[in-house]
Amino acid sequence: xxxxxxxxxxxxxxxxxxxxxxxxxxxxxxxxxxxxxxxxxxxxxxxxxxxxxxxxxxxxxxxxxxxxxxxxxxxxxxxxxxxxxxxxxxxxxxxxxxxxxxxxxxxxxxxxxxxxxxxxxxxxxxxxxxxxxxxxxxxxxxxxxxxxxxxxxxx
Numbered sequence: 321x322x323x324x325x326x327x328x329x330x331x332x333x334x335x336x337x338x339x340x341x342x343x344x345x346x347x348x349x350x351x352x353x354x355x356x357x358x359x360x361x362x363x364x365x366x367x368x369x370x371x372x373x374x375x376x377x378x379x380x381x382x383x384x385x386x387x388x389x390x391x392x393x394x395x396x397x398x399x400x401x402x403x404x405x406x407x408x409x410x411x412x413x414x415x416x417x418x419x420x421x422x423x424x425x426x427x428x429x430x431x432x433x434x435x436x437x438x439x440x441x442x443x444x445x446x447x448x449x450x451x452x453x454x455x456x457x458x459x460x461x462x463x464x465x466x467x468x469x470x471x472x473x474x475x
Contacts, residue, residue, distance in 0.1 A: 334360050346372070355386040362390055385409060389416050397421065401428050411436060 333348055334357070340348065345368055349357065358377070361369045369390075377387050385408075388396040397420045400409055409417060414432055422429040 331356065337361075337365065349373070355384070358386065358390055385413050386416070389420060394420065394424070398425070401425070401432065406432065406435070
């Protein structure tokens with residue numbers, strides 16, 4: 321068992337994100353900027369995302385799939401649906417891809433979903449992937465550490 325990862329411990333501040341002033345949010349974002357934090361802010365703090373995160377992503381020189389997804393760049397996103405690029409994506413990214421293309425290309429979205437399901441049905445995961453899945457589930461217990469009076473925003 322690998323124990324609690326440093327990444328998950330570092331991101332515990334997200335539980336109280338909604339209580340931070342703009343200055344505190346800026347400090348945290350500056351120190352912990354990542355795809356995970358960007359996705360959290362996208363779903364949980366649209367105002368901060370639009371004013372801080374989005375301009376940052378727009379100006380990045382090299383954008384990842386997640387960056388394109390967060391920016392709503394459909395043309396860049398659909399590029400990843402091609403078979404030669406699909407394997408570059410992890411399962412979360414594939415799910416985001418399905419979500420992004422489902423309205424315009426339901427056939428491709430269903431095909432990608434079928435690939436994910438087949439892999440899951442075959443239990444065709446590497447030992448490292450299995451450990452990551454296991455650690456992710458265990459680290460969901462981070463929410464049990466919240467003080468009783470705190471409001472929690474779940475993804």
